[in-house]
Amino acid sequence: MEAIKVDKTLDLKGLPCPMPVVKVNKGIKEVEIEQVLEAVTSDPGSLSDFPAWAKTSGNEILKTEQEDGLIRFFIKRKA
Amino acid sequence: MAQNAAVKVEQEPTDIFRKLEELQAQFSGIKAEIESIKNQAAEDKLSMIVFSGDLDKILASFIIATGATAMGMDVVMFFTFWGPPVLRDKQKGAGGKDLMGKMFGTMLPKGVDGVKLSKMNMGGMGTSMMKSLMKKKNVASLEQMIEMAGELGVRIFVCEMSMDLMGFKHEEMIDYPNLSYCGVAKFLEEAQNSKVQLFI
Numbered sequence: 001m002e003a004i005k006v007d008k009t010l011d012l013k014g015l016p017c018p019m020p021v022v023k024v025n026k027g028i029k030e031v032e033i034e035q036v037l038e039a040v041t042s043d044p045g046s047l048s049d050f051p052a053w054a055k056t057s058g059n060e061i062l063k064t065e066q067e068d069g070l071i072r073f074f075i076k077r078k079a
Numbered sequence: 080m081a082q083n084a085a086v087k088v089e090q091e092p093t094d095i096f097r098k099l100e101e102l103q104a105q106f107s108g109i110k111a112e113i114e115s116i117k118n119q120a121a122e123d124k125l126s127m128i129v130f131s132g133d134l135d136k137i138l139a140s141f142i143i144a145t146g147a148t149a150m151g152m153d154v155v156m157f158f159t160f161w162g163p164p165v166l167r168d169k170q171k172g173a174g175g176k177d178l179m180g181k182m183f184g185t186m187l188p189k190g191v192d193g194v195k196l197s198k199m200n201m202g203g204m205g206t207s208m209m210k211s212l213m214k215k216k217n218v219a220s221l222e223q224m225i226e227m228a229g230e231l232g233v234r235i236f237v238c239e240m241s242m243d244l245m246g247f248k249h250e251e252m253i254d255y256p257n258l259s260y261c262g263v264a265k266f267l268e269e270a271q272n273s274k275v276q277l278f279i
Contacts, residue, residue, distance in 0.1 A: 016218050018146035022231070025149035056150045 004074045007035040013042045020046045021053045028077050039073045124153040124273040131279055132161030133197035140279045141224035148231040157266045159238035164188050166253050173248035180246020191221045229256045236261040
């Protein structure tokens with residue numbers, strides 16, 4: 001599988017609700033439209049929160065990876 | 080036959096014009112209706128009444144409020160009844176209170192530090208256990224949540240009637256970037272065009 005080119009990484013490990021969404025919403029604005037933000041969380045709640053956030057904010061989650069209790073989102077800024 | 084056809088041709092244009100006029104009238108009617116619907120349409124807004132003065136419920140209110148800003152929503156919180164005491168500043172005082180005002184002032188929590196859990200308080204033990212647990216689990220404290228809400232542009236309205244009833248003064252409230260005082264009409268105006276309304 002082709003590796004996704006990441007433009008910026010956001011470390012959200014150890015942060016509980018609502019911080020991951022609040023921070024990713026801020027962080028996405030630090031990349032340009034069509035660029036990719038990688039967000040790493042340890043909050044299982046973000047598995048449903050991030051897609052919900054992406055849907056309402058109009059951004060696109062390209063891929064979600066899970067390993068060792070960490071969740072890695074690759075988000076393309078669309079809006 | 081030929082006569083009939085001629086009559087028909089003569090009638091048709093007027094028919095078409097009449098229909099066109101009808102359609103035009105309908106169209107402008109629809110246009111006006113769309114405009115009025117647009118004006119009434121609910122915005123991406125969350126209007127919340129914070130009635131409770133309990134730590135758990137206030138914390139939930141602020142988690143929802145800050146989360147909503149991340150979802151791109153405009154957020155308005157209305158503090159009423161047991162809510163306003165939580166927004167008092169521990170460092171600030173206010174003079175000129177009558178006996179009842181002084182009584183309420185002493186008995187109700189003065190700011191975030193005085194707020195207790197609604198359940199399992201156990202004379203304050205439960206609350207301090209919860210606070211240390213929150214710290215351990217990295218959950219933002221109420222104070223941090225309020226500060227963050229301010230940064231994220233959450234607007235806070237405080238019920239003037241509750242303030243007056245309990246003898247609180249404007250000068251003893253916290254420094255919050257978007258805090259003002261209002262009555263029920265302001266809440267209803269905001270709630271009317273909010274997609275989400277909550278009472279906590």
